[in-house]
Amino acid sequence: MGMFMTKTDPVSEMGHSIMVFVENTFTILQWVAGALLIYLWSPLAAIIFLIWAVFSLVWFWRTICIHCPNVRTGHCPSGYNVIVRRWFGYKDPRGFKAAFYRNIAVILPWWIAPLIVGGYLLIHNGMDMRVVLLLAIVVVVGFVLVPVVSKKVGCRYCSNRNNCPWKD
Numbered sequence: 001m002g003m004f005m006t007k008t009d010p011v012s013e014m015g016h017s018i019m020v021f022v023e024n025t026f027t028i029l030q031w032v033a034g035a036l037l038i039y040l041w042s043p044l045a046a047i048i049f050l051i052w053a054v055f056s057l058v059w060f061w062r063t064i065c066i067h068c069p070n071v072r073t074g075h076c077p078s079g080y081n082v083i084v085r086r087w088f089g090y091k092d093p094r095g096f097k098a099a100f101y102r103n104i105a106v107i108l109p110w111w112i113a114p115l116i117v118g119g120y121l122l123i124h125n126g127m128d129m130r131v132v133l134l135l136a137i138v139v140v141v142g143f144v145l146v147p148v149v150s151k152k153v154g155c156r157y158c159s160n161r162n163n164c165p166w167k168d
């Protein structure tokens with residue numbers, strides 16, 4: 001998820017729309033690949049994973065995004081500003097860092113749960129190309145594409161990047 005950008009940033013409206021599309025495509029891909037991987041172990045666990053993913057995203061909006069200046073400027077790279085402003089409003093941006101540290105763990109299962117289940121399946125059941133493929137998608141999207149796109153585009157033009165915990 002990208003960090004702050006403002007209307008004065010050198011990113012065109014078209015560029016912003018593409019960024020929102022790419023960021024959300026990555027998130028959906030990460031969830032779907034993770035859920036399919038977990039499904040190979042337990043269908044019930046896959047459903048719980050998806051429910052958690054949605055719940056944690058709403059929690060993220062409610063606790064972290066609500067403090068983000070991009071909710072006011074309308075330039076959240078993920079496009080969440082529309083939902084956050086309508087559903088939750090916004091709070092003092094100075095609370096962003098503390099809110100981030102307090103609540104960011106809620107979305108960590110998006111990355112961790114598929115890795116644990118994928119590793120378990122490979123060790124327990126041996127080589128399965130479905131597991132390898134899904135694990136590869138989870139790793140490439142979650143650990144390579146998302147961080148690279150955020151750093152190169154979202155964070156690069158962020159006017160409040162110095163306030164971002166990722167830089168600590």
Ligand code: SF4
Nearest residue numbers: 002003004065068076
């Ligand atoms: S509103 Fe701010 S904190 Fe939330 S995803 Fe967008 S840039 Fe990140």
